[in-house]
Amino acid sequence: MSKSRLTYAMVGGGKGSFIGPVHRMAIRMDDLADLVAGCFSRDAAGNAATGAELGVSPERIYQDWRSLIAAESGKIDFLAVCTPNDSHYPIAKAALEAGVNVMCEKPLSISSEEALELERLARRKKLVLGVPFTYSGYPMVKLARDLVRSGELGKICKVLMEYQQGSFRKIDFSKPLDKRNAWKMDPRRSGRSCVVADIGVHGAHLIEYVTGLEIRQIAADLSSFAPGNRLDDDASILMKLSKGAKAVMVTSKIATGEENGLRLRVYGDKASLVWQVEEGNYLHVKYAFGPERTYKRNAPYIAGLSEVSKRCSRIPAGHHEGFIEAFANHYREFCAALRGGRNCDFPQAREGRRTIQFVDAALKSASEGSSWVKLA
Amino acid sequence: MSKSRLTYAMVGGGKGSFIGPVHRMAIRMDDLADLVAGCFSRDAAGNAATGAELGVSPERIYQDWRSLIAAESGKIDFLAVCTPNDSHYPIAKAALEAGVNVMCEKPLSISSEEALELERLARRKKLVLGVPFTYSGYPMVKLARDLVRSGELGKICKVLMEYQQGSFRKIDFSKPLDKRNAWKMDPRRSGRSCVVADIGVHGAHLIEYVTGLEIRQIAADLSSFAPGNRLDDDASILMKLSKGAKAVMVTSKIATGEENGLRLRVYGDKASLVWQVEEGNYLHVKYAFGPERTYKRNAPYIAGLSEVSKRCSRIPAGHHEGFIEAFANHYREFCAALRGGRNCDFPQAREGRRTIQFVDAALKSASEGSSWVKLA
């Protein structure tokens, strides 16, 4: 890295946040940038406390994000947006308009129109707008993408995507919901979708990232199983991809006992692959006429197959890297882009927008009895 | 077993057959019945050779199944039907009409009407008509069913069924197809469906067997990916089950590198379970608030949870039983029923008919753009 260090501000990520600390640890692990300003919580005391804990100067802790952007524009290299869904769009928009690069949590916005607007805005302002879909940051996912690209799997025919969580089964519904679950079930904070917007977007992104195909049409069946939940917490989605491929996604918040059950399978006419996050340091490739192969993160032969997979590893095979490291890979590539790097490999506005179009199509299909709906 | 041994005849199961030998090994392993007559092949020489190899007296080897039924009715305890799909119905019908109990390979027939007719015929004649859906013969599937019944999983919300094979990827399409694949792709022998009728029926049966719920409506997307194939070789199916539950099935013959990838997951509001045939001696149960549990076939605690799971095991935990043993379990229960046993646990005409209704609904839905179709 260069001698002149990068600096950033954060909106959200106060006490009780899951993803805010992940951004900070990911950035810190590789020492990519210093946190110099923030608006961590709408609660003034909590905001101050988090800032102090993180070593942010009191004068750069702001009571609202508008003040932060106004005051910090020109002083920081980027803004990390870690708030609930409903404020992603206005914050990202304001930051971009003020000339600030943004790393914005998914979903990028509540509607496709907003996402498209942000994508265009970033392009026009020549700013970087990243959306850290963690899973494409895993080295073995990058290897998967590169194996598909190289033709190792042949023509892709079918994709299976599953992302099963049981988080809504850990809630005691006889008590008030905790903060994190409360906003996810609240249409005002979460938007019109819960499970599809929260984790289905990861699945949609991964399908397009790994296969290089586009999701063209989907037919969705959405359900609400958790007590009192008005948004979707379980989804089953059929897909037609470009080049005649098909796909299926299942995703859930009510899959009791599942922690973070993300698994991707891609079937080509020459070979197939399977990657699952809970064994994320491995990638399996299966053949009709030969033994199954298990590739291992950062093993000696990886570099020859995927330069970016190698580049996104820190420690030797067998010593596992996990979620935070994958997240950090996105930040490494994002920071490289900030410094003018080319071919940096991380999800940006386009990927953010594609996944919102996916959410919109899922909602439309579900409202029409699982009819086939084209992505805008 | 009783002193007086049972006897049976077989139609089909000649040279090159996969399932015929499985029936014979399954029956033999537990010494349930003696094979005394057969019509193993339409090829006279092959028919005679198979009969001789199996120790069947030449005078009880028949050139066609009609002669066999005519001659053997009253002399055998049951007929095993192991022919391609198109002849299941006429053979089973003729045997039942002649008063012969039948174990008939799946799919029970080509159409729902035929299946319903066979079901009624068996009931009217007070005969046993078994359909050996292998997977419900696995002791751990029986345990799964009994755990669901006992309420361990709570209310069932979602079911995921996958049955992925890559058999059509092992074919060299530049050469004439071998016998086994040829008939599976031939609408005249296989019926109107390939993958759904061949293995999707296993999935449909397992869902209903384990959950005790009924498949009510389905929306199917069927594809034909194998070169020259006119029937479905890949299917993605959404389902609405009774009591508000949902399900998804994916099944394929073109899943390169998959051997027999059957996996069932059942999510209740208290716990969930997963069983996969390639680790068939284990059953996993997951909880929101406690560690995952792995049950092992015939472990000391099984009997207290599922008497039938215990009954369907031969050897201690850790010494694995597989496909043939599961098949044999169905024959054990079938033979017990022939001897007048009650509460015998094996799939019968009803299960055979339900799965054909599933196939019919899948074909109808696919022809209507994946519309929701009720099972007849």
Next chain:
Amino acid sequence: MSKSRLTYAMVGGGKGSFIGPVHRMAIRMDDLADLVAGCFSRDAAGNAATGAELGVSPERIYQDWRSLIAAESGKIDFLAVCTPNDSHYPIAKAALEAGVNVMCEKPLSISSEEALELERLARRKKLVLGVPFTYSGYPMVKLARDLVRSGELGKICKVLMEYQQGSFRKIDFSKPLDKRNAWKMDPRRSGRSCVVADIGVHGAHLIEYVTGLEIRQIAADLSSFAPGNRLDDDASILMKLSKGAKAVMVTSKIATGEENGLRLRVYGDKASLVWQVEEGNYLHVKYAFGPERTYKRNAPYIAGLSEVSKRCSRIPAGHHEGFIEAFANHYREFCAALRGGRNCDFPQAREGRRTIQFVDAALKSASEGSSWVKLA
């Protein structure tokens, strides 16, 4: 098989026996031979009942094995010996002397001298004396052996063998022991060793079978952890093999919660392999410079790597075969040998004798403070 069927008699295998029924199911599954005579139990009523249940004519059910051998010699093709350890030697000896081929349960005898005597006796009488060490009957173990032979692993340096059972932890020691455990802990029935003689012999056999190397010297630490047990129920054994290789075996009856935890790892200078019985349909091969490979039983590519592995499979990959099938493979090869076949692949007197020498060396080493002891 030939038209003229084989026949056999069994000693042992009465009510409560684990291994007797396995012999019978294994033989029956492939319809290799008919059980025509037996002495199943020293308890007259039980003996008669078992015989009746198995369809043996009352006049061919004997009160003692000596009478059986005297009466059946010349009438049967072989004798299956399924009694506790102490009577293996006298029964096998008497049968061989009477000209009867024998399949004798392990351990072949209580002492190396007895084993050597049986080996010489069989050779002199030109009779077949098989010892069904189940695990070398698994198709993937045969593939492992053939991969080593082909040089795929390079020069073998290190072997890890583990065989962990928890059976003695399932015993309620406050009550009288059941029959099966009682004799295993009784030096008069079991011999001077428990765990090494009962399951350690499987491990010793597998090491020599798969690597083609000989166990030359061992240093053993034996323990007795089960309450009241005077024989070894846990063993840790260092080994020096031929050609400079080393090995370690751990085996136990007190490994709480283990069912049948047998795992073999072989490290060569080019590649290594791992096979474990609880995932017995797979074989893993690992390389320094390429992805791990997982071979699957009876997959299309197996025949080209190991003809015998292919020959010892019945059903397609993905449809699992288990313990009984592996056992049956030994009987298939044994019966082929009875019919004059050559290069039949099953463990015989030599393998039986080698493993007894291993037991003797382990006992000697343990009595000398884990000193290195040569195999006789």
Next chain:
Amino acid sequence: MSKSRLTYAMVGGGKGSFIGPVHRMAIRMDDLADLVAGCFSRDAAGNAATGAELGVSPERIYQDWRSLIAAESGKIDFLAVCTPNDSHYPIAKAALEAGVNVMCEKPLSISSEEALELERLARRKKLVLGVPFTYSGYPMVKLARDLVRSGELGKICKVLMEYQQGSFRKIDFSKPLDKRNAWKMDPRRSGRSCVVADIGVHGAHLIEYVTGLEIRQIAADLSSFAPGNRLDDDASILMKLSKGAKAVMVTSKIATGEENGLRLRVYGDKASLVWQVEEGNYLHVKYAFGPERTYKRNAPYIAGLSEVSKRCSRIPAGHHEGFIEAFANHYREFCAALRGGRNCDFPQAREGRRTIQFVDAALKSASEGSSWVKLA
């Protein structure tokens, strides 16, 4: 953490180092301390370059560690020692004598005497001397320890420890060795042992950490398989632990295809456990009379079983933490101790010394034909 930040210096960890960057990432991830001084390499240019890259002021980059300690004593909170084995002792000794807390890579020293001296020195000076044996930093290892402590496993009888690497199989011995491998095979840099001192010490530490028992006597068989290697690169070690328990360790650098195959199994008379680093977010517990249980890192029920396991997790179950996070846990506890915390859970001088005594005993036993040798 407190407002006043900690600072540290590093010796070693220059270009090509594996463990130096791990220390830095681990410290940085949780933002525990700032690197302010260093002596990263004996090569002056490399030293300067690494320092610059890490943002260390040029005046605090030192040409030798003695100068660093002399100049920085009193200015830094601790020194991280990441050099090859031979310099651990002199550096740690000098730092402690100068009043500097130390985190010193394993092995703590080349001989037991040196280790004992360091332990006493740290105690006398009331300084903290940590030795970051990574694996006891894994949350599931801490849970394992706490389950054993709670009596869940009953009386511990047997422990199996394996740590298999294939790193010496990735070397092209026809070329000069790279730096990292060269010193590991060089008795002047590595000490008298290679594999036991390098990774066997992790195993010895884990056994004592998890079981709470002491290794009393060992009998070792050491081998050198890699071409030209004069030190041990493969070891098989029998152990007698306190309270009558037994153990076996196998560890290797020549286990072709293994990456970092560390697995610990502990057998008690009530239950057993298995933990392996390549599935490090899980812990399996097996019972004689109930299903196996799989505990998952940071699942809701963990806190109730092990407060420290919970404390050492950052992100939810299912989002995996790996090697760097485990390392960071040791630094968190180490830094807490620097701030006066009590009951901090990380390996210290005592653990460092115990493992060197283990190495010494292994070397002595091997030189005496695998005789039993007591740990000093």
